Amino acid sequence: MLSRVANCIYWMARYIERADNIARLVDVNLQLLLDYFQSDKTKLDQYWEPILKSLSIEEAFHAKYQLANTDCATDFLTFDLSNPSSIKSCIRTARENARLVRDQISTEIWEEINRLYHFVNAASAEEIWESSPSEFYRQIRQSSQIFQGLSSSTVLHDEAWEFNQIGKYLERADMTTRILDVKYHILLPRVEDVGGALDTFQWLVILRSTSAMEAYMKTYNSDVTPLQAAEFLILNNIFPRAVRFCIRLVDSALRRLAHLREGEFSHPVEKISGKLLAELDYSAIEDVFQYGLHEYLDHLQVEFNHIGEAMQQTYIYSPAQEMGSEVIWHQQQIQQQ
Amino acid sequence: MDLIHNYSTDGFFDELLDENHQPRPHYAHFIEKLSHLTAEEFAERRQEAEIYFLHRGITFTVYGDAQGVERIIPFDCIPRIIPHREWKRLEEGLIQRITALNLFLHDVYHDQKIIRDGVIPRHYIESARHFRREFIGFNVPRDIYIHICGTDLVRDRNGQYLVLEDNGRCPSGVSYMLENRQAMKRVFPEFFSGANVLPIDAYPSALLRMLQYIAPQGVDDPTVVLLTPGLYNSAYFEHAFLAKSMGIDIVEGADLVVKNHIVYMRTTRGLKPVHVIYRRIDDDFLDPTVFRKDSLLGVPGLIEAYRRGNVSLANSIGTGVADDKVIYYFVPRMIRYYLDQEPIIPNVQTYLAQEPRDYTYILEHLNQLVVKSANESGGYGMLIGPQASSEEIAEFKRKIIADPRNYIAQEPIALSRHPTYCEGKFEGRHIDLRPYILYGEKITIVPGGLTRVALPKGSLVVNSSQGGGTKDTWVLHEDTTN
Numbered sequence: 001m002l003s004r005v006a007n008c009i010y011w012m013a014r015y016i017e018r019a020d021n022i023a024r025l026v027d028v029n030l031q032l033l034l035d036y037f038q039s040d041k042t043k044l045d046q047y048w049e050p051i052l053k054s055l056s057i058e059e060a061f062h063a064k065y066q067l068a069n070t071d072c073a074t075d076f077l078t079f080d081l082s083n084p085s086s087i088k089s090c091i092r093t094a095r096e097n098a099r100l101v102r103d104q105i106s107t108e109i110w111e112e113i114n115r116l117y118h119f120v121n122a123a124s125a126e127e128i129w130e131s132s133p134s135e136f137y138r139q140i141r142q143s144s145q146i147f148q149g150l151s152s153s154t155v156l157h158d159e160a161w162e163f164n165q166i167g168k169y170l171e172r173a174d175m176t177t178r179i180l181d182v183k184y185h186i187l188l189p190r191v192e193d194v195g196g197a198l199d200t201f202q203w204l205v206i207l208r209s210t211s212a213m214e215a216y217m218k219t220y221n222s223d224v225t226p227l228q229a230a231e232f233l234i235l236n237n238i239f240p241r242a243v244r245f246c247i248r249l250v251d252s253a254l255r256r257l258a259h260l261r262e263g264e265f266s267h268p269v270e271k272i273s274g275k276l277l278a279e280l281d282y283s284a285i286e287d288v289f290q291y292g293l294h295e296y297l298d299h300l301q302v303e304f305n306h307i308g309e310a311m312q313q314t315y316i317y318s319p320a321q322e323m324g325s326e327v328i329w330h331q332q333q334i335q336q337q
Numbered sequence: 338m339d340l341i342h343n344y345s346t347d348g349f350f351d352e353l354l355d356e357n358h359q360p361r362p363h364y365a366h367f368i369e370k371l372s373h374l375t376a377e378e379f380a381e382r383r384q385e386a387e388i389y390f391l392h393r394g395i396t397f398t399v400y401g402d403a404q405g406v407e408r409i410i411p412f413d414c415i416p417r418i419i420p421h422r423e424w425k426r427l428e429e430g431l432i433q434r435i436t437a438l439n440l441f442l443h444d445v446y447h448d449q450k451i452i453r454d455g456v457i458p459r460h461y462i463e464s465a466r467h468f469r470r471e472f473i474g475f476n477v478p479r480d481i482y483i484h485i486c487g488t489d490l491v492r493d494r495n496g497q498y499l500v501l502e503d504n505g506r507c508p509s510g511v512s513y514m515l516e517n518r519q520a521m522k523r524v525f526p527e528f529f530s531g532a533n534v535l536p537i538d539a540y541p542s543a544l545l546r547m548l549q550y551i552a553p554q555g556v557d558d559p560t561v562v563l564l565t566p567g568l569y570n571s572a573y574f575e576h577a578f579l580a581k582s583m584g585i586d587i588v589e590g591a592d593l594v595v596k597n598h599i600v601y602m603r604t605t606r607g608l609k610p611v612h613v614i615y616r617r618i619d620d621d622f623l624d625p626t627v628f629r630k631d632s633l634l635g636v637p638g639l640i641e642a643y644r645r646g647n648v649s650l651a652n653s654i655g656t657g658v659a660d661d662k663v664i665y666y667f668v669p670r671m672i673r674y675y676l677d678q679e680p681i682i683p684n685v686q687t688y689l690a691q692e693p694r695d696y697t698y699i700l701e702h703l704n705q706l707v708v709k710s711a712n713e714s715g716g717y718g719m720l721i722g723p724q725a726s727s728e729e730i731a732e733f734k735r736k737i738i739a740d741p742r743n744y745i746a747q748e749p750i751a752l753s754r755h756p757t758y759c760e761g762k763f764e765g766r767h768i769d770l771r772p773y774i775l776y777g778e779k780i781t782i783v784p785g786g787l788t789r790v791a792l793p794k795g796s797l798v799v800n801s802s803q804g805g806g807t808k809d810t811w812v813l814h815e816d817t818t819n
Contacts, residue, residue, distance in 0.1 A: 103581035315605040332566040
């Protein structure tokens with residue numbers, strides 16, 4: 001397939017996944033705000049700070065707003081086009097990529113992305129949000145699920161599918177680490193609060209943000225503890241949002257792309273992903289905490305970037321073109337008839 | 338829903354009603370079906386059609402805005418219907434025309450007999466902006482120049498079909514023809530039962546067959562691609578639609594690379610040879626090493642690969658000379674000269690500003706004529722004399738005096754009209770018809786075409802860039818009336 005097409009499919013899948021995750025994150029936190037902090041204005045004004053930090057968008061946010069209160073933060077995360085990771089931006093980027101390859105994706109996939117795009121861009125979108133944010137985010141998540149269902153059931157499971165898988169699972173692994181990292185940025189009032197009600201509550205939010213609560217209960221059959229929650233989201237092998245699960249799927253997609261058998265390698269990218277997978281396979285959560293949870297999540301994010309870059313080098317890289325985009329835009333338009 | 342009540346033809350030729358205000362027989366079945374719908378039902382279905390277009394992303398890009406705004410092309414739900422016998426005659430006329438045009442192109446790039454025999458003055462050919470003298474003596478694959486032609490037809494006050502122009506470079510719009518039919522079938526399925534409408538779905542496979550046919554010699558299983566200018570081109574939707582319907586790759590210039598005069602595309606598995614390019618980019622932009630140096634859309638080295646016969650292009654290079662509006666004037670002469678036949682579909686009465694006698698006539702009658710510049714399209718660079726202000730007329734006068742070669746004038750045609758749904762009722766609106774002709778191993782014309790409709794009241798300009806809309810076009814099977 002064309003390298004450009006592979007690239008578009010990869011980014012389309014990534015951005016749809018990102019929109020989905022941000023919708024989960026914002027929705028869950030909005031709901032929890034209904035229960036907590038109602039009286040404490042200072043806390044309310046900073047509530048979203050850790051979330052912005054974990055997404056690495058706090059600088060962009062503070063260039064525009066002082067306080068990370070609910071109004072500014074949810075707007076920045078949902079509708080603000082100056083934030084490339086806002087839901088609206090993600091959906092725009094996903095659709096732009098889909099539009100470039102609409103001959104390569106199924107009509108159903110294209111229509112779903114297009115529908116989603118029109119949903120968030122309609123004048124009524126903010127009204128729907130005003131009347132029920134939860135309903136708004138549900139629609140985003142649902143559309144992302146439909147996109148995934150259609151991706152697996154309406155296209156050939158060929159190369160394009162592998163790039164879709166790599167984009168989706170790499171993004172999901174990354175978002176899971178970011179959601180987990182929110183916990184690091186929320187400072188507990190006192191050291192002795194660790195394991196206390198507030199701490200447990202915060203871990204609960206994390207699990208809910210990743211739709212992991214029910215699966216967690218099923219797995220551990222016990223209260224939420226930091227160690228188990230982190231273990232579940234990083235090292236679980238059969239929960240589809242856990243980092244290890246995602247990296248296993250990224251790795252196997254990369255191996256199928258290169259037609260490799262067990263133990264074989266043909267590009268650096270498979271070594272990088274294979275090494276990370278082995279690390280996750282053979283790590284215990286105690287090792288992670290000893291290393292430092294935040295530090296470990298950082299390390300994982302760096303590795304995800306390495307996989308993405310090496311994949312680009314192997315399959316997509318073509319000499320960068322120094323072009324004036326304005327000129328291209330003009331030339332594309334003046335073609336006749 | 339009653340279509341005829343309160344409907345006035347205002348003295349124009351109406352596609353649906355005859356001069357006695359009676360429906361023409363080939364519309365009877367449709368009118369009967371429509372009468373079963375209430376006004377509310379009809380309005381609801383119309384809305385469904387719009388949602389269909391929006392959700393499918395069937396859009397074109399309006400230029401001039403900073404980002405290029407996507408719009409749905411307005412779609413009118415009352416189909417234009419053409420009886421079988423009438424279509425047969427049109428088909429013959431279009432085949433005659435594309436045959437003559439291809440013979441002409443071969444001739445001007447080879448022996449130039451038509452010039453030497455004095456049928457077309459040499460200076461008109463040599464001054465044509467898209468005449469590629471670099472390709473004189475060059476043999477294009479299978480001797481076909483125009484593979485895809487979109488010929489614009491109109492009907493005058495007497496219902497006589499006339500050729501308005503031949504679009505022989507990269508004509509667009511065929512995707513709307515196909516999507517309009519899909520939308521109609523989906524939203525008004527009952528209109529079709531018993532209507533005997535000829536199907537048009539064969540277009541993409543006929544197009545692919547034609548493209549494969551022109552592959553370089555010795556290539557059995559050619560790789561065919563569609564070359565697009567890119568996402569911001571007005572017809573990008575169509576490029577993607579056609580590539581998908583044919584199962585071929587859509588590529589941008591940067592996806593292609595030429596090595597040792599062979600064209601390759603960059604894939605995830607390295608370079609893959611390309612044999613046939615359905616290019617939707619103008620000649621000028623195809624190869625910055627040959628034509629416009631500043632082109633960022635093209636592929637360096639493409640033309641040399643083409644010259645060496647390693648890759649085929651559709652349409653061939655240099656076809657623009659045949660759709661120069663001045664050369665259009667000579668098409669009836671070409672038909673007589675090459676085929677020894679009378680043109681089946683006549684041209685619109687046309688004057689050439691560079692001919693001394695016509696020049697005086699044009700300048701004296703500007704307020705009664707339609708003036709067009711030789712190489713514009715999309716409804717740009719036009720003067721509609723009877724509707725123009727005195728400033729506009731003065732401006733065109735200056736332009737014509739400065740560059741008479743670049744202008745033609747035509748008698749305004751009282752274009753035929755068709756009932757069209759306008760704010761709750763049916764009104765007559767002017768229409769034209771663009772059938773698509775494919776020239777491969779044989780000449781294929783799917784029965785129908787794109788009917789464009791000028792939506793603003795009284796307007797004669799049907800281009801989408803000028804606020805035009807479209808209709809589904811039905812050609813009936815021969816077993817039906819007429």
